[in-house]
Amino acid sequence: VATRLLNEVGAEQLSMRRIAVDLGVDPMSLYNHIENKDALLDGIALQFLDTLPAPTLTGDLRTDVVNHANIFRRAARRQSQVAALLLTRQLGSMTGLSLTDAGLGLLRANGFTPEQAVHGFRAIFAFLVGTVLREVSLGPTFSGQNLGGLNERRDELTCAGLVHASEAVHQLAVCDHDEEFTFGVELLITGLLQLSAATTT
Amino acid sequence: VATRLLNEVGAEQLSMRRIAVDLGVDPMSLYNHIENKDALLDGIALQFLDTLPAPTLTGDLRTDVVNHANIFRRAARRQSQVAALLLTRQLGSMTGLSLTDAGLGLLRANGFTPEQAVHGFRAIFAFLVGTVLREVSLGPTFSGQNLGGLNERRDELTCAGLVHASEAVHQLAVCDHDEEFTFGVELLITGLLQLSAATTT
DNA sequence: ACCTGAACACCGTTCAAGT
DNA sequence: ACCTGAACACCGTTCAAGT
Numbered sequence: 511v512a513t514r515l516l517n518e519v520g521a522e523q524l525s526m527r528r529i530a531v532d533l534g535v536d537p538m539s540l541y542n543h544i545e546n547k548d549a550l551l552d553g554i555a556l557q558f559l560d561t562l563p564a565p566t567l568t569g570d571l572r573t574d575v576v577n578h579a580n581i582f583r584r585a586a587r588r589q590s591q592v593a594a595l596l597l598t599r600q601l602g603s604m605t606g607l608s609l610t611d612a613g614l615g616l617l618r619a620n621g622f623t624p625e626q627a628v629h630g631f632r633a634i635f636a637f638l639v640g641t642v643l644r645e646v647s648l649g650p651t652f653s654g655q656n657l658g659g660l661n662e663r664r665d666e667l668t669c670a671g672l673v674h675a676s677e678a679v680h681q682l683a684v685c686d687h688d689e690e691f692t693f694g695v696e697l698l699i700t701g702l703l704q705l706s707a708a709t710t711t
Numbered sequence: 712v713a714t715r716l717l718n719e720v721g722a723e724q725l726s727m728r729r730i731a732v733d734l735g736v737d738p739m740s741l742y743n744h745i746e747n748k749d750a751l752l753d754g755i756a757l758q759f760l761d762t763l764p765a766p767t768l769t770g771d772l773r774t775d776v777v778n779h780a781n782i783f784r785r786a787a788r789r790q791s792q793v794a795a796l797l798l799t800r801q802l803g804s805m806t807g808l809s810l811t812d813a814g815l816g817l818l819r820a821n822g823f824t825p826e827q828a829v830h831g832f833r834a835i836f837a838f839l840v841g842t843v844l845r846e847v848s849l850g851p852t853f854s855g856q857n858l859g860g861l862n863e864r865r866d867e868l869t870c871a872g873l874v875h876a877s878e879a880v881h882q883l884a885v886c887d888h889d890e891e892f893t894f895g896v897e898l899l900i901t902g903l904l905q906l907s908a909a910t911t912t
Numbered sequence: 913a914c915c916t917g918a919a920c921a922c923c924g925t926t927c928a929a930g931t
Numbered sequence: 932a933c934c935t936g937a938a939c940a941c942c943g944t945t946c947a948a949g950t
Contacts, residue, residue, distance in 0.1 A: 526924065536935050538925080543933095547924065596851060597844070598799060606853035607868070607876050610883070614875035627875070628882040633895035636841030639851070643798070643840060650797060650840070652807035667808070674815035674828070675808050681829040682811070694834035700905050701898030727943065737916050739944085744914095748943065916949070923942055930935070 516554060522591050526550075552603075555596040558589065559605045565612070571620045572699050576692055578612060579638050583645065583691065590646040597643055610635075622706055630702050637694050645687045717755060723792050727751075753804075756797040759790065760806045766813070772821040773900050777893055779813060780839050784846065784892065791847040798844055811836075823907060831903050838895050846888045 515529060526547055530537035544550050562585055565578045586593035610631065617627035644651060660679055667676035675682065716730055727748055731738035745751050763786055766779045787794035811832065818828035845852060861880055868877035876883065 525922085527922085538927095538936075539934055541925075594799070598795075599851065600848060601851060601853075604871065606851060607873055608871075610853040611868075611873035611876040614879060618875055618878075624875075624879040625882055628879050629891065629894050630898075632886070632891050633838065633898055635853070636845060636891075636895060637834065637838040638841065639844060640837030640840035640842075643844070644837060647801060650800060650802060650807060652802075652811040652836070667812075670805065670809075672808055672812035674819055674825075675812040677819075678815060678825040678829050681826055685833070690830065690833050690837075693830050694837060694899070697831075697834055697902030697906070698895070698898050700902035701900075704901050704905065705898070726941085728941085739917075739946095740915055742944075914950085916947105918945105918947095920945080921943095924940095926937105926939080928935105928937095931933085 515550070516557065516589070516592065551595055552599065552601060554592055555599055555601060556603060556605050558585070558592045558596055559601075559609065561585075562609070567616075571616065571703075572696065574616050575613075575634065575699060576695055578616065579634070579691075579695065582609075582638065583642055586642045587645060593642060593646050597639055597646075617702075622702070626702070626706065630698075633702075634695065634698050637698060641687070641691050641694065644685075651685070716751070717758065717790070717793065752796055753800065753802060755793060756800055756802060757804060757806050759786065759793045759797055760802075760810065762786075763810070768817075772817065772904075773897065775817050776814075776835065776900060777896050779817060780835070780892075780896065783810075783839065784843055787843045788846060794843060794847050798840055798847075818903075823903070827903070827907065831899075834903075835896065835899050838899060842888070842892050842895065845886075852886075 514533070515524075526540055527537045530540055540550075544553070562581055565574070565581055567574055568577075586596075613631045613635065614624075614627045617630050618624070622630060660683060664676045664679045667673075667679065715734070716725075727741055728738045731741055741751075745754070763782055766775070766782055768775055769778075787797075814832045814836065815825075815828045818831050819825070823831060861884060865877045865880045868874075868880065
């Protein structure tokens with residue numbers, strides 16, 4: 511049922527009536543198969559999670575975490591409308607848990623305790639969510655992109671007393687999502703490794 | 712104008728018509744003062760940013776970053792509806808940039824280059840966004856909370872082959888947002904410091 | 913310049929009626 | 932068991948008409 515809906519979601523004026531028309535059926539027939547619109551959206555999000563491919567493991571923590579998260583990122587970028595749905599929804603189902611399980615497994619395999627794994631996973635996951643939200647071009651950036659020429663902007667910022675922002679206009683103007691993502695993950699993993707090193711000595 | 716609207720937002724069935732009724736005015740009068748609903752929502756989000764208090768600086772990077780981000784977190788938690796709006800919107804205005812500027816300043820003051828500061832800020836900010844989204848209880852958690860008793864759940868997970876998740880049911884069941892947040896920030900800053908140490912030697 | 917109200921083209925959902 | 936269509940209580944927005 512929902513498989514075909516995923517495609518129409520591209521046009522994000524998704525409505526029960528539009529779906530029904532697209533299915534060549536009476537709008538109200540849908541309610542025989544689904545509780546309400548909210549449940550339908552949950553279904554779309556869950557299906558997205560279900561179709562995520564499993565990562566191939568290399569044994570190296572850094573690359574494995576990056577790869578694992580990149581599966582999510584790539585899929586999210588491919589279906590940004592669905593991703594936006596998923597990111598702003600609490601699903602509370604089993605489906606998402608297998609993703610959690612895999613993440614925890616990665617950390618456990620690298621010598622972290624269950625506690626550390628949970629906290630580490632949550633940190634990485636929060637970062638992932640924030641990153642993807644930015645990539646999908648929902649989500650705040652506070653970069654003031656889309657405001658005319660660089661030099662004009664720089665002057666404007668200096669006048670406004672935003673010295674550090676004006677100093678970095680050029681860096682703020684561009685954002686390589688892949689680079690920013692791996693950078694952040696590296697940061698987190700470096701922190702995690704140092705933390706585990708500190709506790710074992 | 713929008714000041715009073717912020718209060719009604721609590722009931723998140725915000726509609727132009729409801730606002731107008733609440734203002735004792737004809738629904739369509741609003742369009743004399745505002746472009747459309749989207750602009751109104753932007754306005755609400757921007758006003759939220761404007762009312763964020765300025766952080767007091769201590770000079771210590773870790774505590775300053777945590778404090779700075781906590782201002783955002785606290786305000787977001789206080790007005791979760793507004794925060795949800797802000798987090799899923801690209802504002803592209805000057806208002807958010809002062810927040811960016813302050814963040815960059817923090818990193819610059821601690822010996823980071825403008826490039827490092829921008830990347831560092833983005834990493835911390837993405838993490839902040841993901842965290843707040845989780846706190847505001849939008850946003851995916853994949854923790855399978857709200858599913859009955861702990862032991863039943865553990866068994867269920869083990870059956871499903873989610874060994875690591877079942878191993879950590881107790882940790883997954885609770886989530887101290889403050890703790891998770893500071894933990895993640897510590898991770899990121901540790902990573903940043905190590906990175907800057909590596910490049911200067 | 914601002915307000916008003918009727919109108920347009922939509923929503924999600926309910927419910928009695930059909931097959 | 933499933934579909935249907937009329938109906939209800941809403942939306943955001945336009946526009947001609949008022950003051």
